[in-house]
Amino acid sequence: MKPFNIAIVGCGTVGGGAAKIITEINESLTSRSGRLINLSKIVELNPPVAIERFGLPGKLFCGGGKVITPQEAGKYIDEILNDPSIHLVVETVGGTSNFVHDLCVNICKSGKHLVSANKALLAERGQEIFNTAEKSNVSIGFEAAVCGAIPIIKTIKESFTGDEIISVSGILNGTSNYILSRMLDEDLGFGQALKLAQEAGYAEADPTLDISGGDAAHKLIILMKLVFGIDVTMEQLKFQGIQNISADDMEYAKEIDAAFKLICYAKRDGDKVYGTVCPMMVKNDNFLSGVKGATNAVRTINRYSGKHILIGAGAGSLETASSIVADIMFIARYSDKIKNTQLSNKLEFKGLSHFTFPFVITFTTEDRPGITGLVTTEIGKQDVNIYTVSHNRHIKDGAVFSVETQPCTLKQINAAIKEIKASGILKTEPKIYPILF
Amino acid sequence: MKPFNIAIVGCGTVGGGAAKIITEINESLTSRSGRLINLSKIVELNPPVAIERFGLPGKLFCGGGKVITPQEAGKYIDEILNDPSIHLVVETVGGTSNFVHDLCVNICKSGKHLVSANKALLAERGQEIFNTAEKSNVSIGFEAAVCGAIPIIKTIKESFTGDEIISVSGILNGTSNYILSRMLDEDLGFGQALKLAQEAGYAEADPTLDISGGDAAHKLIILMKLVFGIDVTMEQLKFQGIQNISADDMEYAKEIDAAFKLICYAKRDGDKVYGTVCPMMVKNDNFLSGVKGATNAVRTINRYSGKHILIGAGAGSLETASSIVADIMFIARYSDKIKNTQLSNKLEFKGLSHFTFPFVITFTTEDRPGITGLVTTEIGKQDVNIYTVSHNRHIKDGAVFSVETQPCTLKQINAAIKEIKASGILKTEPKIYPILF
Structure with a gap:
């Protein structure tokens, strides 16, 4: 049997974790791939730390353990790159340093396949790496870079091929x-939950x-490249985190049968x-709203086969490592047939402000x-239909209430807010969140 | 570009549906697979019916439409089997007739790859078909046979390869x-919901x-072959349907924070x-309990990567067809590298009566x-721990109550029931359902 080194x-x-799996179930990996996985x-x-933690034999390590x-590591890497048997x-160094960037480029340049879990590097500085792989006719496996154990990359590349992802x-x-789960379940503030x-x-x-x-933005950038063939930068993808979600926001989400989630969303x-990447109020009949704790989930909507959801461990040593090993297996079996991700020149990227979405605005x-009359009138003037106005809370010297809109653009909402601001009635900047059904 | 016919x-x-997708997105299929998909x-x-329903050109059909x-169909099939360009x-004939069985065997024998959505055939009479494919060195694609659009077959064969499915x-x-969803949501009886x-x-x-x-049993048989490499017959796999689930059973499931689902379950x-295939009370914090309507879902628990859930359309024309086309794409790209499912001689199949599971027994x-004392004492005598006794309903001339056990075997439960029966207090046969956490 031909070895795969x-x-x-x-x-x-x-x-x-990957080294542990490869040594622990080596026989079954070899039998499944038809190559001696070595x-x-x-x-x-x-x-010494890795040997202790993962139970690995010292002789596997350059330098004997x-x-x-x-400097020595650099010399050993050069030896590997020049070793035709590998x-x-x-x-699995991680980070976006020049060292790791050049390492990945050089792996591809030397005609070796590359498997990486490095989402930051592939999302922010991936272009030269992917180009070099294409030129050198080698494969890049990056299943572990997006959602740890969830096989979303291979599902998109090899299973949704008889369909088009919308x-x-x-x-x-x-x-x-x-x-967010702990904030919701235990009525905690952001700081406590963090x-x-x-x-x-x-x-x-x-x-x-x-x-x-x-x-999350790094992962969405990789998914958009894969699904739509476009390269989007971190600057273009205006992303927003969860730091500003208040207990009041959480409360309102509950009222409209929704839960706050940090959502990555892309649509052709x-x-x-x-x-975009931003917190959304996800309606409870969407499976994503029930995904709790550190679990990850991906939903695609496909032209022919409709809605798909994949749920699994988003991180963890062996969980993520299993994706690395799956990439090794796939490349060992199919290497000369794998097509790398193709870029498309046909599609143009647009950020959140161009979306049509239902929104919640809290004033x-x-x-x-x-x-209420003044606010809703200004929103109506921008041709935005209001679905509901609710959750009036009278606070010291003021009131808080939320408006749920029918689908519209952020541009329309911002125009309305500009007029409302001009009237001088706002005490703070309004909060705006999309609603995901 | 080399055609793939x-x-x-x-x-x-x-x-x-498959014909429609292949003609409709032909250009993108061809670009993705690197073969002219023809x-x-x-x-x-x-x-005429198919032409009208799927908007297909008549000239694609043998006989001109x-x-x-x-007899003519048989002649055209022979021509295809003898045509080296295919x-x-x-x-996609369906059924388990000799005609369709022999057709599949002959497709493989003629050196052509086979793609089929025929779960009944592959589960009940698949052996000769798989053997012939192995001998003739051709691939069988059967993604569409299990859970329509959900890519569970390829996920198992190509993504969970760096792991072991438990x-x-x-x-x-x-x-x-x-x-079951309509029974639960609208408090309907089985007959009404059907x-x-x-x-x-x-x-x-x-x-x-x-x-x-x-x-469901057909599909589980195919999954067990794929995951564990064992051939199980319909007779060995004692399967049970949903006909006997009563409104009372549904009610009790709600009480213990669970929902009734027809569950396929296999564990190494x-x-x-x-x-086994049988109705189970699925606890609400298991994602499967929230899967409503005609949607399908598969959960695997893997040695390294833990729990995975895939949710999607389980049936439908284009939904299932997208899986057929995905199989075509995979074979077009990788045909000479694909390994067919290997049987293992190491594993032995055991039915439900050998499981250790928590159960609900309704008397x-x-x-x-x-x-209550008599019943629970007899259960205790079989070394079965009781988790809870509840839902006492006093009916005309009798009482109904349910006992939830800690994990035990059906053998233990049946021994207890034998003793309880002997006491003469039972008015009907007890109902026994496993609980899935």
């Missing part, structure tokens, strides 16, 4: 979802990338692709007669 | 789920195969595979003091 660079949470080498600065310097390199949306950041998420290990000490929507309409105003 | 035999609901020929007894006799044949369960029959399902087109005039669990434990007894 693998090297792993970076043996932390995900890389180590983990040849691991490059890692601190092997001892701590090595970055077929595939797993990059929209893709989902809960792609487990940390945010964990925080603290609990950090204590439970679901949020980093610096949680910015997760709660700002940045991590003719030659345009609309995409904090003076508390006196005539205010 | 396809023939379709049987142009009804699913075959016609629908060469369709064999159908009554082309006119009604043909079965790469793949789609069988259990697979799901709602695999849309008709039963539609009936009638509504027939009126809405979700149940056949003769609904036996759907409501008896037979159709060491060298044994436990499998209808005489209405007098001491009965």
Whole structure:
């Protein structure tokens, strides 16, 4: 049986998990793929930690299992890139540094397949890597980069091929979802819930990338490239996080039979692709509203086969590693037949302000007669139909109420808000959230 | 570009849908697969109906689009089997007749790939077909045979390859789920809900195969073959339908925060595979309990990546057809690399009576003091822990109550019931349902 030789660079949470799976179920991997799946080498600065955590043999590590310097690691990587017997390199270093960028480019350049879980790198600096893979005729596996264990990448590339995807949306950041779930279930404020998420290990000490929507944006950028063939930058994709969701917002979502979720959403309409990452009020009869904790979920709506939902673990060592190993298996079996993602020149990207969506707008105003009339009249003047006005709360010196609209654009809403502001009745900036059915 | 030539035999609901998709998005199929996807020929007894329903050109049909006799159809099929330019044949005739069995065997024998949506045939008489495909080195695509549009077959074969599936369960029959959903939401009896399902087109005039669990059993047999590599017959897999679920049963499910679902369930434990199809009370925090109407859902629990759920359309013309076309695409791209499903000799199948599961047992007894003590004492004697006893309803001349057990086997429960029966207090046969968490 022909061997398929693998090297792993970076043996932390995900890389180590992959090494563990490959060694632990090697026989069944080999029998399923028809190739001798062989983990040849691991490059890692601190092997003792990985050996202890994942129960790996020291001899797999370049340097024999001892701590090595970055210079030594660089030398071992060069050896791997120049070793014609290595077929595939797993990059699980992480980050968007020049070092990791150049590593991925060089893996492809050396004619080796690349498997990576690095969503930030592929979303922000992926272009040269994908181009090099295309030129060198090698495959890039990145199942682990989007939603950990959920096989959404292969489902799109290999299962929805007899169909056309119209929209893709989902809960792609487990940390945010964990925080929102605890806020909802236990009536906590954002700060309290974040603290609990950090204590439970679901949020980093610096949680910015997760709660700002940045991590979710990376994943949506990769999905939009795959589904619609367009390259969207982080600047174009105006993303918004969950930091400003208040207990009052949560309360109102409950009232309209919805739950707050940090939603990634992209939809094709003719030659345009609309995409955004922002908190939405997701109606309870949409499965996404029931996805709790750190779980991820992706929904696609397809032209012929309608609605699909995939739910699974969005993170975790072995969970994400299983996707890495699945990519290795697929490349081992089909490498010379795999087509890389094609870019399309036909489609144009549009941000949230161009969407047509139903929205909830929450106003904090003076508390006196005539205010509701003034606000709803201005909204009506912009040709926006109001679905319902509700949740009047009288606070100290003011009132809070929410308006649910029929589908309209943010442009229309902003025009109405401009007029309302001019009247001087607003006490704070209105909050605007889309509603997802 | 090398063409990939396809023939379709049987142009009804699913075959016609596949023909429509292939003609309608041909350009994008061709660009995605790197082969010229070419629908060469369709064999159908009554082309005018298919032409009208799916907007297909008459010239695609053998005989030019006119009604043909079965003899003529046989002649056209022989021509296709002898035509070296045809790469793949789609069988969408349906049924388990000798005709369709031999057709599938002959397609494989002639060296052509086979794509089929025929779950009954593959589950009941698939062996010779799979063996012939293996010998002739051709692929069988059967994504459309299990859960219509849900890509569960390819997910198992190509995405969960870096992992080991421990259990697979799901709602695999849309008709039963539609009936149960209406019973639950509108407090209807089984008969009323069945009638509504027939009126809405979700149940056949003769609904036996759907409501008896037979159709779901076909799908579970195919999944068990794929996941565990074992061949299970319909006789071995004792399946049970939804006909005997009463309004009282539904009521009790609600009380314990559960919903009745017709569940297919298979689980590997060491060298044994436990499998069954029967109504279960599914706890509301299991996603399957929220799957409503004719939708299907599959849940797997994997060794490394944990729980996965796929939800989507379980039936429908274009929905199921999209899975047929996805199979065509996969075979067009990867045909010489695809490995057919391997049988394992290592695993032994066990039916429901060997499972360890929590159960609900509902007793209808005489209405007098001491009965609850007698029943629960007998259950305790079999070493079964009781979780709760509840829902006492006093009916004319009797009482109804339910006992929820901790995990135990049906054998233990049946032993207890034997003793309880001997005491003469039972008015009817107890009802026993597993609980799915």
